[in-house]
């Protein structure tokens with residue numbers, strides 16, 4: 001592994017982050033020392049990596065087996081400074097192996113933190129990211145012609161979704177003059193040239209209402225497993241679809257006051273926006 005630039009290393013970290021099932025992963029001292037100091041300093045400054053508490057266990061370097069042992073820490077006292085050691089059970093002397101504190105350093109990279117960073121690059125300073133099934137919602141971007149939700153998705157790579165388009169995040173990032181930049185022009189173009197498919201999310205309320213409308217359509221067509229069909233169409237989990245429809249029904253009931261002659265009028269103000277199939 002030879003990392004020469006911020007973009008190099010960022011690209012490596014993004015692939016690693018996309019590959020983990022969890023929302024985060026840890027970087028050990030051994031991995032950190034592979035990274036040039038200036039690149040590392042930038043990563044920390046950009047808060048892409050964040051130092052967390054000392055590792056609780058570590059690979060033993062006192063034996064040939066590379067055994068993984070829990071770390072014991074003695075706090076400093078009047079007689080001696082703080083010490084860290086492990087007890088290696090492979091060595092015949094069964095002895096303690098001292099550990100440099102530096103080796104216990106570890107850093108975290110998380111999907112949420114990355115999403116927050118990209119959200120800030122987009123200029124969405126007032127909202128915070130929201131995890132929605134497999135997507136991290138970064139907020140709305142106004143392309144001039146259209147507005148659209150922009151999201152991050154962790155697939156085989158970290159992807160940016162907007163207006164139904166999907167582009168690897170690394171294709172949109174650049175590092176110039178000590179600052180990370182995002183190609184906002186390209187994102188606005190994605191928003192303006194929306195494909196009209198489901199990534200182009202209006203708002204939760206509008207999306208829920210659209211799913212309820214779809215459910216009624218499917219029911220009238222005598223489709224039985226309408227929730228599952230909607231889940232497939234929307235690329236969402238069944239539970240999310242059920243929750244969304246239930247919210248929309250509650251919303252609809254709350255709005256259907258006696259003086260409203262057409263209770264559906266308020267729920268579906270823009271029926272023209274989504275008319276696939």
Ligand SMILES: [Zn+2]
Pocket residue numbers: 060061062063064065066067088089090091
């Ligand atoms: Zn050992």
